[in-house]
Amino acid sequence: MTRRTRASYDGASAHYLSPDRRDPVKRLWEEPLNHRLLASAIAALPRSSRPLRVLDVGAGTGDGLALVDGGLALTPDPARPVHYVGLDPDPAMVETARAQHADRADVEFLRGDVRAGPPVDDVDLYLSAGVPYSHLSHADFPEALTGILAAAGRRRGPTALVVDVLGRYSIEWTTRWGLDSWDYRMSFFHGADERDDAIAAPMSVHTRRSVAAALERAAGATGVRLRSVDYHDRSVMVGRHTTTGAFAPDVPNYRSLVNRLHEGDVTVALDDLSFTAPAVDAPAEITDFFAALEPAWNACLARTAAREAADGPTIEARTCLATGLRDVEYRLQRGLGAAHSLIGVAIIE
Numbered sequence: 562m563t564r565r566t567r568a569s570y571d572g573a574s575a576h577y578l579s580p581d582r583r584d585p586v587k588r589l590w591e592e593p594l595n596h597r598l599l600a601s602a603i604a605a606l607p608r609s610s611r612p613l614r615v616l617d618v619g620a621g622t623g624d625g626l627a628l629v630d631g632g633l634a635l636t637p638d639p640a641r642p643v644h645y646v647g648l649d650p651d652p653a654m655v656e657t658a659r660a661q662h663a664d665r666a667d668v669e670f671l672r673g674d675v676r677a678g679p680p681v682d683d684v685d686l687y688l689s690a691g692v693p694y695s696h697l698s699h700a701d702f703p704e705a706l707t708g709i710l711a712a713a714g715r716r717r718g719p720t721a722l723v724v725d726v727l728g729r730y731s732i733e734w735t736t737r738w739g740l741d742s743w744d745y746r747m748s749f750f751h752g753a754d755e756r757d758d759a760i761a762a763p764m765s766v767h768t769r770r771s772v773a774a775a776l777e778r779a780a781g782a783t784g785v786r787l788r789s790v791d792y793h794d795r796s797v798m799v800g801r802h803t804t805t806g807a808f809a810p811d812v813p814n815y816r817s818l819v820n821r822l823h824e825g826d827v828t829v830a831l832d833d834l835s836f837t838a839p840a841v842d843a844p845a846e847i848t849d850f851f852a853a854l855e856p857a858w859n860a861c862l863a864r865t866a867a868r869e870a871a872d873g874p875t876i877e878a879r880t881c882l883a884t885g886l887r888d889v890e891y892r893l894q895r896g897l898g899a900a901h902s903l904i905g906v907a908i909i910e
Contacts, residue, residue: 585823586799586816590887592631594795595690598906599632601791602721605908606685612642612667616684618675618709619693620647623658626668628690643667646681650674676701678708682715687722692902695727695764699741702765706779713909714785724776724905728794728898729766730847733802735809735839741766748805768844768898772905780909788908792896798836798858798886800901822883825876831866834886835859847899854893861885 603613613633617625626645633639647670649655658670673680676697679687687709697705706724713720727745730738737743745764769792780787802808803815813833821829836858838851865882869875894900 584816585820585883586796589823589883590799590890591796592628594793594891595628596631596635598793598904599628599688599723600635602686602723602906602908603632603636605719605789606721607718608638612644614683614685615643615645615688616679616681616686617645617647617688617690619689619691619696620649620658620670621654621691623647623662623668623670625688625690626662626665629686629688645669646671648673648675648680675705675708679712682712684712685720687720689723689725692725692727692764694724695766696762697765699765699771703775703778706775707782710779710783710785710909714783719788720909722907722909724772724907726767726772726903727764728900728903729768729771730843730897730899731800731901732798732812732839733800733809733901735812735841737808738841738843741771746807748807766898767903769896769903769905771898772903776905776907786910788910790905790907793904793906794894794896794898794900794902795904796901797854797890797894797899802901819883819886822879825879827874827876827879829879831862834862846895846897850893850895850897850899854889857889857893858886861889
């Protein structure tokens, strides 16, 4: 491994271990959504007294374990034990994960590449979080899914698969909407030196159509049936690169502004949060989505502005606004790949 690649992973480890990473948006927008989606995936599996067997693809430092715990808590069987295996190709990340979770029984971390096939058998839930599949090329992506679906086809009963990728049409990178892969700079990493251009990686971005095509190709190659696939856009308006402006400098700093609202900051200028749909060439379904999101988002801001004009700004009004904006995003998302992350939840038979 070269020094430059090592610098990239050192930055990643510092980021994933930083307590500052769990900002209000992560805790109050992103993690609850992940919990809900995982709960739906787990609920689609038969109830059992045996541990829920999870393989976390691209596990990093093992954040997926807490997501599984949060998802289980929302199911009818919240006390079900978990046997968790984290898979990651980087030895430094694997060692860090082992140290972080050394006190947790039935948890292990393995170094490996999902393209070589799952390293363990009889998995109930193939998890991914933090867009690991976007590290694969568009050619390698369906091949990796083929290995997972083949393993799922060798076991009795259904299997759940969570596919987490970067959305192609995020407002964070409107300048790259014409591309399906590009060098993704991780300049939001906590503990990373932003002057180090090694903290970057070629990444693939996806739409619902591209993920569906990869899943269908894998299903056709293995003969398994996809009983259902649901898609969800996560962090439409508050992706981390709205803060950095690394790819679209003109996008408002939505994540930082919303974080301040959650903290009750009455000095945030509400006009700074207004949204204008991107005037960039895109498929009609993307253009239509943002055209619907713009008035709903701005109406939420306008209602708060009207109340504050009469009563003055308050901490309660600001925190309520943050929740209201989150609910607008949750309600209107269409799972198109029009956000920082696109999450597909598949049930395999």
